Amino acid sequence: MANHRKVYLEITNVCNLRCAFCPGTTRKPHSLSEEEFSILAGRVAPWAEYLYYHLMGEPTAHPLLPRFMEMAADLGMKSVITTNGTLLPGRGQAILSAKPHKVSISLHAFEANPPGMSFDSYIDGCLAFAANAANGGTIAVLRLWNRDGRAEGALHEKNEAILAALHRAFPGEWAVTRSGYRMRTGVFLEWGEKFDWPDPAGEILSDVGFCYGLRDQIGVLCDGTVVPCCLDHNGDIPLGNLFRQSLTEILSSPRARAIYEGFTAHRCTEELCRRCMRAGYYRETKN
Numbered sequence: 001m002a003n004h005r006k007v008y009l010e011i012t013n014v015c016n017l018r019c020a021f022c023p024g025t026t027r028k029p030h031s032l033s034e035e036e037f038s039i040l041a042g043r044v045a046p047w048a049e050y051l052y053y054h055l056m057g058e059p060t061a062h063p064l065l066p067r068f069m070e071m072a073a074d075l076g077m078k079s080v081i082t083t084n085g086t087l088l089p090g091r092g093q094a095i096l097s098a099k100p101h102k103v104s105i106s107l108h109a110f111e112a113n114p115p116g117m118s119f120d121s122y123i124d125g126c127l128a129f130a131a132n133a134a135n136g137g138t139i140a141v142l143r144l145w146n147r148d149g150r151a152e153g154a155l156h157e158k159n160e161a162i163l164a165a166l167h168r169a170f171p172g173e174w175a176v177t178r179s180g181y182r183m184r185t186g187v188f189l190e191w192g193e194k195f196d197w198p199d200p201a202g203e204i205l206s207d208v209g210f211c212y213g214l215r216d217q218i219g220v221l222c223d224g225t226v227v228p229c230c231l232d233h234n235g236d237i238p239l240g241n242l243f244r245q246s247l248t249e250i251l252s253s254p255r256a257r258a259i260y261e262g263f264t265a266h267r268c269t270e271e272l273c274r275r276c277m278r279a280g281y282y283r284e285t286k287n
Contacts, residue, residue: 007047011064012057014031018113031057032064045075060083088126119158126142127169144162144191198273199275209279211278211279213228213259237272239255240253
C-alpha cells in the first residue's frame, strides 16, 4: 500500500458540544497523554505528511494540543486542526504559536447546538482567529453547509448572517476556488453538503463503491485502534492496535488488504462501507 498522506490521530474522543449532525461515540471517554501521543505519532510518522487530530472529539479542548503539534513537527508532519471554533478565543494564540499548517473551523456547529452560545461572539471569535492565523502563515478555512439555500431540515438558517459577517471581516472581491472562495490571502470559505455518518445498523446503500480509506488516509482512535478512514467513529472496522503492533503489520493484515483491493475493484467489502454515502459519492464521480 502507498503511504497515507493524511493520518487522523484522535487525541480525545470528548467534545464540549453536542452537535445535532454528529453521531458521537459509545466508546469510553479518553484523552491521550503525552507519552501515548509520542508512541502513536512516532509510529504513523513514516506514513503521514499531514496529521489531523480528530475522528470524534474536539481537539482544541485537549490542553496538550500545542505540545502535540510541536512533537508532530519534530517528526516531519504538518498539523491540520478541525474545530467547532468555540474554544478559539481562549486557546487560539497557544495553538497558533505551535504553527499548524491549516485550521478548519466548522461554522455550522453554532446552529447545530442547543441555545446558549452568543452568535455574535462566536462568529467574531472565529473570524478574528482566522485573520490572525493567516497573518502568521497558517491557512484558515471557514466551512459552511448547504450553499444552495433553505432546504427543509437542513442546518443553514444562519448562513445568510454568517456570510454578512464574513463580508464585513473580509471586504472586497473574493476569488472563486474549486470548493468556495479565497476571501484574502490565507483565508478561505468552503461549502459542503450535510451527510449522514455510516451506521452499521443502517440501510445498505450499495455493494459497489470507492473510497480513499487505506489509500491516502487512515484513522487511529484514542485507544490505538487503527480504522480505514475518518468516518469510522466507533471503531466498527478495527484493523489492529498501534500500541501493540506496527502500522506495517496492521496494514498487511488480510482484512486491510481485502478492503484496499476491494475498493481498487470498486467493491465494498465491509458492512459499514456498504452503508456509507461517501463510498457511493466516489462511485458516482470516479466512474
